[in-house]
Amino acid sequence: MPSATFAVDGMTCASCVGRVERALTAVPGVTAAQANLIAGTASAEFDSPADAAALAEVLRRSGYPPVETETRLDIEGMTCASCVGRVERALRAVPGVAAAEVNLATQSARVRYVPGLTDPPTLAGAVARTGYQARPHRDTTATAPDRRAAEAALLARRVALSGALTLPVVVLAMGGHMVPAFHHWVAGTIGHQTSWLIQFVLTAMVLFGPGRVFLSHGLPALVRAAPEMNSLVALGSLAAFVYSSVVTFAPGLVPAAARDVYFEAAATIVTLILVGRLLEARAKGRAGEAIRRLVGLRPATARVERGDSVVEVAVEDLRPGDIARLAPGERVAVDGVVTQGHGWVDESMLTGEPAPAEKGEGAIVTGGTVNGTAALTYRVTATGEDTVLSRIIRLVEDAQGAKLPVQALVDRITFWFVPVVMALAVLTFAVWLALGPEPRLTHALVAAISVLIIACPCAMGLATPVSILVGTGRGAERGVLFRRGDALQRLSDVRVVAFDKTGTLTEGHPELTDIEPEPGFAADDILRLAAAAEARSEHPLARAIVAAAQARGLSLPDADGVEARPGRGLSATVEGQRILVGNRRALEEAGITADHLAARANALAAEGRTPIHVALNGRAVALLAVADPIKPGAAETIAALHRSGLKTAMISGDARATAEAVARRLGIDRVSAEVLPEGKVTALRSLAGNAPIAFVGDGINDAPALAAADVGIAMGTGTDVAIESAEVVLMGGDPEAVATAVTLSRATMRNIRQNLFWAFGYNVVLIPVAAGLLYPLGGPLLSPMLAAGAMALSSVFVVTNALRLRRA
Structure with a gap:
């Protein structure tokens, strides 16, 4: 008999246990139910018509919701926004999935689900059934750089082979148009029929060799009635190839006026789009450099005391309590506490601040930082995923995989984009065939193929995530961590920034x-x-x-x-x-x-x-x-925020006169003084009015205000409670990072708007041009080769524009 066990929230007493058990046994089909108060679990045995999803819903309605957990999947084969939407819908359809977000730029999915109803292998299987390869996320250290490099290397080989095969086809097809003597030379030597046969063979090698990736993904998607970008490329290139093959081998089936071949179009389409994907892969690789640099900060080995000797061991073998030796200029392997020695450590990778930090006995050292000229000894306190560096990498990855609210519009449009493009291609073919000039069939075919090829859902799918990828990575380099990607958008909308005083604007050591x-x-x-x-x-x-x-x-x-x-x-x-x-x-x-x-x-x-x-x-x-001395960068921070058009405020428990004196020295606009810890949320709301507000704090008593603000910004030198309550973490203690965070969020959102304008504008303008809308007015009829080039460059433009954020 089937059974299910759930971890549940909210059980605090025997009455809760009874309510949970009664709720489960009331479900038709449940034969036995048991709740465990100590373990915080509920289990049930059931038969039809009950199922695990119905039991989870009953628990949720009774006030004891099943605990949800989160997993990440690595996905291969996604090429456009339509792929993203398809994978998301497949994941959300799995029973027990509460939310799923798929990111095209990082080729990953983040899924929140109820354990007991599903698991990562089941989720990966659901993705596989849609035609994409998926597996549970593996450690970034080993896979991210390798996967990006392998993808770029494979694409480079495909481009080289496809280019070598396509070049003779283009020369044979277009050489005669450019150099009339070449046309006569071909006619007088191998003949046009032989030329067509050579083009047929070479184009077939392109389509079924390097271009097989479009056919293997695009055609199955068509069969599943779920077309995507690969489907457009496959249809366009195959249409040109099949039509040209009919003209070559069965010319009697085609009107005499339309007997022309387009092998060069089919081959060039594949080659140009592969070139675009190669450029895009390399650009996306550069976009993810921040993560790779963070990963690269982890040394491979460390020297550890073992009895009376010092041995070199792999970092993975370190355990809390080990005593490690740190030579001058060496990188710290993992987190620890100095037990012997005195010196300076470069922590710029962590805080973004160039000045080295002094370290003596009892001082904390962080894995990935660089020792100065003194020899130190430290006791290991955290290893593996528990280190600060690993947590930073995890935060950056989570932020990079998030979706902004602005992405919702893109998702709604891209859901219909590819089917609409295919319908427009059919309509274009029909109109040209009915109303176009002779040779109608040729014009109809060229226009329809151009519509299929020029449409670019890739640019729309990449417009937002690639900017988040670069923006959050740049923030990590500057010591600004966005714990969630949507904090980028909300911080750019903030109009008031409120600060706690002690430890935030002041040194916190009065x-x-x-x-x-x-x-x-x-x-x-x-x-x-x-x-x-x-x-x-x-x-x-x-x-x-x-x-x-x-x-x-x-x-x-x-x-x-x-x-x-x-x-x-x-x-x-x-x-x-x-x-x-x-x-x-x-x-x-x-x-x-x-x-x-x-x-x-x-x-x-x-x-x-x-x-x-x-x-x-x-x-x-x-x-x-x-x-309490004011921090050196506090005044410049306030001035920078004012230059950005923001209002500033300060919330303090100090006497009003003291708080106002500090505010005057810094140039802060508004002050709320003598505020008790429980009153900070009320003070925050009164300062904000109806304007979006950010709150910057560092203490335990700041946690409610950090959570209540539109955007909570925690100083990384503060408490863990404050950091967990915030959406943006400043790894250093310098308040100037607040201005950096605001500037970066605005630059990222501006970049996203530019990308979206280009992605949508490109398709809105060029699809009608490809359909021949300008032809009756004396305008051009777009070549499929030009359409392929434009489509490839569209995605490259979006990714390249996002890369400008690396200089923000």
Whole structure:
């Protein structure tokens, strides 16, 4: 009897288990159902009419949806937007598939599905049934460069062979038109019939040799009633070849006025389109160089301590805890923590920042970065897919494989594009045959073939993904990671950029600048007690107070009853005294008056320092001030965003005077100060109004705002929670990368619009020209060879235009 097991979300108690089991057993055909709270699974045995898809839907409706997972497939044989649409429809038709996105530029598919209903081999089989080869995605390290190189090498061989066979055909067919003496020489030596026979043999070798790729893909697609670009090329070239063959071997079947051959057209069509694909493959290879360069940063071996000796091992054999040696100038193999030595490491591949980073004992080193002149020893902390470099590669791959919202229009059009072109070719043939001048059959054939050949769904299919491929790769080189491709489009639409202050615009390492105790209290005593209370806090201001006490050599007593108050401060008992350290709001909520300190606190805040009140046993006794240095690139970042026409804002939990002082120094337009962590989302929405807004942050308390913004931008030096909540990650700590991200997103979207304009404009203008629309007005009747050249160049233009983003 069939059975299915699902991982489910939402089960928290025995009641949930009961509801899940009752929902499953209520499905007709289910004979037994069981839910496991600990494992988070639900299983059922069933018979007809029940099936696994129906069970998954019942779980979804009952509020316990099956957990979905994601896989990637490598696909071969896709050549145009019609192929993409066909593969997507095949994948989405598989039971259990929630979403499928296919990318022509990367020749891959990303599929989200319910485990238990389907699996990667089944998905690959569904693609194979549509006529394309598919397999579960393999490691980029080994396959991406090899596959691109192999594709280009194969195409180069096909072009060389096809060109060598086509050249004599073109000379025999066109030489007489260009040089009349050559026409007479052929007639007087081998004769026109023999010339046609030679052309027939050579053209057949082209079509069924290098051009077999069009026939093997295009004709089966026609049989499946799912035509694509290969079908257009196959029909056009075969039509010219078959017609010419009839004229050569059975001329009586064709009117005398129409007895001409077009072998050179059939051969040249195949050769030119192969040349276009070769140029396109090489250009796409350059478009994916960012990934290859990242992959190339991984060294093959590392020197590891094994007992009393140091041995060289493959990087794949490294394990967390291994102690690795790093020679001067050597590339770091995997992520780790320095255990011995002091030096500088070039991390520009990671952050995009040219200045090397100082590394000493306890510092983190990242695989792929380059050591300076000192020898270091480090303990391995992450290997394989867990390293930062692997995660970066995965993020870039995911972004490159994504579809932008603008692609939806392209998908709808390309679904009908090839069938419409074939219908137009038939209509063109019929109109010329009925109304055209003599020889009607010849004119009708030439026009119909030209329509088939000049149509280019490739350009439409490549217009968006190849720009994303280059744009996201360029971003990775500059330390800007787009976690999802659609963030590119949304960031280009942003009109307001809001920043968190601490750690984003400032260094995030504030220093104590002032201690102002009330009469009768010693500065060191106040600092000692405040630092004791703050010793266990991770807040940056707390660390500044503790660091100042340690710098003065003060011994810190133990604190009891420490109670943190988010957005306000903390209280504790130190040496029998109840101490409160925080902002003025914290004092007011505790019923402590600090009016006599208000003027000085406001003055400090106006200077960009954060005032901190200290109260002992219910009395305000001192005022501390902490300043967080502004990052060197912050002012230029704001200026660059203003030059781009964007408004800027800052959200801070600091006192209003402090926040406004920082904003004035940086030139920020709007400030929302004294904002509690839970209030950042509300502040963000009030700052945005109806305009799309991006939020830049780095802390755990920024995660809700990063998720709520139209585009969340996380500093890579921040917490993992913040990075996971964002859609764009800046690998360095320099806020100038925000302006880089905005500029790159706008350049990419501008490039996409250019590509789409060309792709659609090309087809809208040239298909009617190929059909002969201009002929009655004295215009040209397009040759199939020119049509093939134009079609090949159309795709090359789109890819080449996208490559300009490498200089963005």
